[in-house]
Amino acid sequence: MDYKAVADLSPGERTSLFDRDSGVDEIRSDVAEIVGRVEEEGDVAVREFCREFDGVQVGSLEITDRVEQAYEEIDDDLREAIDTAVANVSEFHEAQVPEDWRDDFDGRELGRRFRPIESVGVYAPGGTAAYPSSAIMGVVPAKVAGVEDVAVATPPADEINPATLAAIHAAGADRVYSVGGAQAIAALAYGTESIERVGKVVGPGNRWVTAAKAEVRGDVDIDFLAGPSEILVVADETADPEFIAADLLAQAEHDPNASVVAVTDDEPLAEAITEAVEAGIDERTRSDVIRDALAGDESAILHARSMSEAILFAEEYAAEHLSIVAEDDEAVLDRIDSAGSVFLGPYTPVAAGDYASGTNHVLPTGGGAKLTGGLSVDTFVRSTTVQRLDREALADLGGTITTLADAEGLEAHAESVRTRLDE
Numbered sequence: 001m002d003y004k005a006v007a008d009l010s011p012g013e014r015t016s017l018f019d020r021d022s023g024v025d026e027i028r029s030d031v032a033e034i035v036g037r038v039e040e041e042g043d044v045a046v047r048e049f050c051r052e053f054d055g056v057q058v059g060s061l062e063i064t065d066r067v068e069q070a071y072e073e074i075d076d077d078l079r080e081a082i083d084t085a086v087a088n089v090s091e092f093h094e095a096q097v098p099e100d101w102r103d104d105f106d107g108r109e110l111g112r113r114f115r116p117i118e119s120v121g122v123y124a125p126g127g128t129a130a131y132p133s134s135a136i137m138g139v140v141p142a143k144v145a146g147v148e149d150v151a152v153a154t155p156p157a158d159e160i161n162p163a164t165l166a167a168i169h170a171a172g173a174d175r176v177y178s179v180g181g182a183q184a185i186a187a188l189a190y191g192t193e194s195i196e197r198v199g200k201v202v203g204p205g206n207r208w209v210t211a212a213k214a215e216v217r218g219d220v221d222i223d224f225l226a227g228p229s230e231i232l233v234v235a236d237e238t239a240d241p242e243f244i245a246a247d248l249l250a251q252a253e254h255d256p257n258a259s260v261v262a263v264t265d266d267e268p269l270a271e272a273i274t275e276a277v278e279a280g281i282d283e284r285t286r287s288d289v290i291r292d293a294l295a296g297d298e299s300a301i302l303h304a305r306s307m308s309e310a311i312l313f314a315e316e317y318a319a320e321h322l323s324i325v326a327e328d329d330e331a332v333l334d335r336i337d338s339a340g341s342v343f344l345g346p347y348t349p350v351a352a353g354d355y356a357s358g359t360n361h362v363l364p365t366g367g368g369a370k371l372t373g374g375l376s377v378d379t380f381v382r383s384t385t386v387q388r389l390d391r392e393a394l395a396d397l398g399g400t401i402t403t404l405a406d407a408e409g410l411e412a413h414a415e416s417v418r419t420r421l422d423e
Contacts, residue, residue: 022227092358132167155180
């Protein structure tokens with residue numbers, strides 16, 4: 001992996017870096033068939049797909065009674081780590097809970113109130129793999145928001161990893177199902193004989209999960225469509241190349257399609273990061289995955305002519321994870337508006353947010369941060385506006401209302417005001 005100059009990027013290289021997508025288009029038709037069969041056939045289709053895709057003959061699809069047992073049986077250190085993560089994520093999300101309000105606007109009493117969604121489905125990747133953090137990140141903000149019914153779907157296995165089940169319990173899920181992939185999203189969206197439908201589906205997953213969320217959107221609400229994980233590091237000459245390389249390697253081990261990018265205005269640092277990354281690959285357990293990710297066109301180590309050029313690159317990139325390691329990191333942050341989650345300073349690795357600092361790691365990818373934020377309490381609440389006018393307030397506003405209503409040709413609208421004022 002060699003570093004290159006931002007100014008020397010070809011149009012094709014820029015497209016690879018900036019037009020990242022979730023890779024779902026080529027499987028949309030296959031996913032549509034899966035979703036359609038689950039909607040029509042229910043449990044029969046779900047069980048068939050569990051056999052076909054997961055190689056598992058599922059007994060009961062609902063496994064709610066197994067999560068508490070898993071929590072009790074895991075080792076003490078893992079249980080303590082899960083509890084700490086849940087506590088920190090809860091504390092951060094509790095600070096986001098909005099309060100109802102009313103205020104007086106020249107005699108018009110106006111306000112907003114907030115209520116939780118009634119039911120939510122959280123997708124938690126898993127099976128034989130362990131992703132307890134994803135369960136925590138999906139369930140905790142929903143429960144903090146006040147959602148009464150939170151269901152979790154996690155892929156089946158001959159023995160589902162107990163860490164994932166324990167985290168689902170600690171996070172406070174109400175129902176748990178052993179089903180994964182596109183069939184899980186369809187089951188949550190439409191319901192089956194064993195799985196109750198929900199109002200909204202959230203959570204990360206592979207491209208089959210993402211494509212299924214795209215397919216059911218409109219019949220059920222979703223959070224957003226996310227692709228492979230990504231990191232952008234913006235650094236100046238004060239940064240430690242070993243620290244930056246460690247973050248790049250950590251993100252690369254997620255997925256061979258992960259996007260791993262660093263940009264710096266210091267050319268010696270770009271060279272040092274490149275060397276540190278190369279030196280560290282073989283020391284990592286998932287070195288094959290890391291090599292594939294680093295070799296992809298979506299990954300690069302870049303030298304910018306100035307910090308301003310690096311910042312412009314970062315804003316256009318709109319990273320899922322943005323790490324800023326610079327002498328004045330706050331000044332750099334002030335000039336970047338688009339990012340899913342930001343990590344400031346040398347001692348704030350992305351892994352802190354992935355697991356336990358308290359922020360949420362379910363974040364928009366592929367430039368989605370230009371339009372939306374990550375999972376939060378806001379994801380699980382809806383707002384209602386409230387208003388009250390007395391006769392005097394209506395009289396003050398009456399002319400404005402009737403004039404606009406008449407201009408739109410909606411005479412009955414205008415008359416609804418005149419009737420009240422002419423009595």
